[in-house]
Amino acid sequence: MKILLAQTSFLGDVILSTPVISGIKKIYPEAVCWMMTTPLSAALVIRDPLLAGVLIDDKKEKKAGLTGLLKMKRQIKDMAFDRVYSLHRSHRTALLLWLSRIPLRIGFADAKLNFLYHETRKRNPKDHDVIRNLSLLSGEAPLRSLDSELRLYSPEYDELGDDTKQMLPNRGAYVVLVPGSVWKTKMWHWEGYREVAKFMLKKGYNIVLLGAKVDRNVNTKVSQGLKIINLTGKTNIADAMYVIKHSKLVVCNDSMALHLASAFKIPNVAIFCATSPEFGFSPWKNNAIVVEKKDLECKPCQRHGGKICPTGTEACMKELSHVDVIYAAEKLLKIQ
Secondary structure (H helix, E strand, O other), X not given: OEEEEEOOOOHHHHHHHOHHHHHHHXXXXXXXXEEEEOOOOHHHXXXXXXXXXXXXXXXXXXXXXXXXXXXXXXXXXXXXXXXXEEOOOOHHHHHHHHHOOOOEEEEEOOOOOHHHOOEEEOOOOOOOHHHHHHHHHOOOOOHHXXXXXXXXXXXXXXXXXXHHHHHOOOOOOEEEEEOOOOOHHHOOOHHHHHHHHHHHHHOOOEEEXXXXXXXXXXHHHHHOOOOOEEOOOOOOHHHHHHHHHOOOEEEEEOOHHHHHHHHHOOOEEEEEOOOOHHHOOOOOOOOEEEEEOOOOOOOOOOOOOOOOOOOOOOHHHHOOOHHHHHHHHHHHHHOO
8 A cells, every 4th residue: 555644834843743654654564655745844754764755745836836736736646645644734735635636535624625535533732733643543543552752863974064064063062052933923032042052151061053044143143252153054954953963952942943852852941932832832752841931911822923923022032031041951951
């Protein structure tokens, strides 16, 4: 049997989906399993030994629009999958899989255009996202029988980019700070990260800053005048996996870095600003401490955060003291 797992959501969502891969293989050990995901997310799963391969759905560029949708449909159809499990709940994904004429299509009951699936499974919004994802297999196996460990396979040192090789300290000799986020209201203020960096430097730790090119401005503010290894914009997803896997501690917002830390069991201070751990995206099976500004009437304001603070105060981002974050970091470092 040839099975496709479809997940074309954000990077963090893809990481939290990886237990479904092992779940499928446990239920159907002889099946050939492929995963469909985005170009960026492909780096997260391409090394998984349980996957026969990864299909790239470049839905924002090469496969955008109706023409791109039809191209992707032909590609899927040519591979002759017997069934598909769709973790992604969008209109586009449901339509794409229906057009591909896969004989058995399984999706979530709350997915858009859910009538295009042959079978739908319910998910409990109160569960952690890992369990919600595994609920897609609930019709074939009890959830308690499935492994809920995150699955990520880091590249080897020789596969890293030149900047990462040249600038990265020895394994386990550094703390990673990730101040950025796709969503502005998920970002703890840069002054706080700078105070954490200064404290860690005084304690003798090397500091590595990670982030995409769009994070250069904020990360430059954090590192200005400090002896920090700034890899912002110099790493790809695979490099970031390696850097976090071999770090001593990760301090980050509610972002992909949090889930990378969980996957590699790296102690983690997870800072939640506009969002809340109760939405199901908190650290998973990891030695982690969540730090947030509580007792704000406006928090959480949105499930995934937003670009602008709805009250204009940015209280959840600015009123959280760096002292609380440093205390959490110290606690995690002491128990290693």
